[in-house]
Amino acid sequence: xxxxxxxxxxxxxKIDGLAPGHRACVGCGEALAVRIACKxxxxxIIVSNATGCMEVVxxxxxxxxxxxxxxxxxxxxxxxxxxxxxxxxxxMVRKGRRPDKGTKAVAMAGDGGTSDxxxxxxxxxxxxxxDLLFICFDxxxxxxxxxxxxxxxxxxxxxxxxxxxxxxxxxKTWKKNMPAIAVAxxxxxxATASPSYPFDMMEKVKKGLAVNGPAYIHVLSxxxxxxxxxxxxxxxLGRLAVQTGVFPLYEVENGKYKLSIDPSxxxxxxxxxxxxxxxxxxxxxxxxxxxxxxxxEYEKLKQKCTCS
Amino acid sequence: xxxxxxDGREFExxxxxxxxxxxxxxxxYIPTLCAHERVVPSCLSMVEEGLAVQTNSExxxxxxxxxxxxxxxxxxxxxxxxxxxxxxxxxxxxxxxxDHQNCVLCTLCTCVCQEVVGVSAISKINRSTEPNAIPxxxxxxxxxxxxxxxxxxxxxxxxxxxxxxxxxxxxxxxxKNFRLAKCKVCGRCWIPxxxxxxxxxxxxxxxxxxxxxxxxxx
Numbered sequence: 001x002x003x004x005x006x007x008x009x010x011x012x013x014k015i016d017g018l019a020p021g022h023r024a025c026v027g028c029g030e031a032l033a034v035r036i037a038c039k040x041x042x043x044x045i046i047v048s049n050a051t052g053c054m055e056v057v058x059x060x061x062x063x064x065x066x067x068x069x070x071x072x073x074x075x076x077x078x079x080x081x082x083x084x085x086x087x088x089x090x091x092m093v094r095k096g097r098r099p100d101k102g103t104k105a106v107a108m109a110g111d112g113g114t115s116d117x118x119x120x121x122x123x124x125x126x127x128x129x130x131d132l133l134f135i136c137f138d139x140x141x142x143x144x145x146x147x148x149x150x151x152x153x154x155x156x157x158x159x160x161x162x163x164x165x166x167x168x169x170x171x172k173t174w175k176k177n178m179p180a181i182a183v184a185x186x187x188x189x190x191a192t193a194s195p196s197y198p199f200d201m202m203e204k205v206k207k208g209l210a211v212n213g214p215a216y217i218h219v220l221s222x223x224x225x226x227x228x229x230x231x232x233x234x235x236x237l238g239r240l241a242v243q244t245g246v247f248p249l250y251e252v253e254n255g256k257y258k259l260s261i262d263p264s265x266x267x268x269x270x271x272x273x274x275x276x277x278x279x280x281x282x283x284x285x286x287x288x289x290x291x292x293x294x295x296x297e298y299e300k301l302k303q304k305c306t307c308s
Numbered sequence: 309x310x311x312x313x314x315d316g317r318e319f320e321x322x323x324x325x326x327x328x329x330x331x332x333x334x335x336x337y338i339p340t341l342c343a344h345e346r347v348v349p350s351c352l353s354m355v356e357e358g359l360a361v362q363t364n365s366e367x368x369x370x371x372x373x374x375x376x377x378x379x380x381x382x383x384x385x386x387x388x389x390x391x392x393x394x395x396x397x398x399x400x401x402x403x404x405x406x407d408h409q410n411c412v413l414c415t416l417c418t419c420v421c422q423e424v425v426g427v428s429a430i431s432k433i434n435r436s437t438e439p440n441a442i443p444x445x446x447x448x449x450x451x452x453x454x455x456x457x458x459x460x461x462x463x464x465x466x467x468x469x470x471x472x473x474x475x476x477x478x479x480x481x482x483x484k485n486f487r488l489a490k491c492k493v494c495g496r497c498w499i500p501x502x503x504x505x506x507x508x509x510x511x512x513x514x515x516x517x518x519x520x521x522x523x524x525x526x
Contacts, residue, residue: 006460007420007424007454007456008454008455008456010346010424011346011347011420011424011456011459011460014345014346033466043335044335064486101335102338128421236522236523239522239523241524243523267494280491
């Protein structure tokens, strides 16, 4: 899907779930990712959106940027609300109060709303087997409250609560592997996607909606404000994250791993790190540590792909 | 705004929109296969004042079933058509099965090639209904291997695969390998060579501009 040429972009659907006029920062990768996801999902959905950047920038009273049915939920219960929506739709169709239009429930959350605060609600929804799609827009920290670290923040990144300095190296822990946690629930569809590969992402969102049962898509959305990178580099950073192996794109259908884009030979990690201010303090040794870890993780993923 | 009636209910629709768009915007389901909002060879009826449309009368449903049965006979292996048949409750087809390698002659690919890409590499030969006639011909000299036809094909009759430095596109009854150009900095294959020539000509950029891939470009 990733290799379609430049002309194909003109054939993408015209509908825009997230209308222009939202207050996202210049170069926001998340706004781009939401737009692409909405193009793939169409209009026959009900979105429940956890607190986070996307909720803050798109729904400032008295206006809203959403062109689709949209519910704002608390930080922790996007998945719970979406499973409630799904159950309610099912019951209303069964009781004949609503024609069966095949409306799907979708939950959207940031990395905080997925891997920290919303994890138990998400785990419950995946385990109960609701027919919903959960999309995590991961910008690797709590960006809208002022760049606090989350469990999805990568090793070595400087944030306001893991600042780099004389006595601190920045974030001390490795990024939580959220897609692996979703896979461990044995659900029909898990995928990672990036708005820098729009056709691949649209395909994955469509697949996630079509499967019968829970689906989880993890989207890396570049945040120029929090990553301290130039706004015009957002799309390139997304591509570099894939090509350096930091965020490989793969999908897991019924337990079967498949690489969507083969990035080998991997680019050196420095290509990705040096464009971001949050990694500016990194010593050579730490960069080497990150490089080793990335290669190690990538090799593990490749083994999973060949095994299954 | 004009007033139209769909299934006995009155709706307002914007002037100069298509009936399909008006129905879709009011969440009324009409199954489609090759309808596309940007490239349009089908579903062209426009709304007009006082128009009355039925989407689920007995006659519509039986006609729809026959149409889907005909499609199913023509392209029995296509996933999109299988899906359409499942939705409409069509299980088998009374028409004789024909092998057209999934092509249903919707002409989306020729429209895209001509209107969006602007190279006219695919064209119709004729509209023969004979079973073994090749419906399309591909002019390999003009094709720039962009893959737009593969992307838009609703029945997966056209496929595109990249392996190493060759891109293979398979059309019904036709197949061609294209060479991919390498980026001079990172050495990845990133674009078909023919596409570089075409883009350089269109954008008046020197050919050297396309030596490096998007990620290595400064």
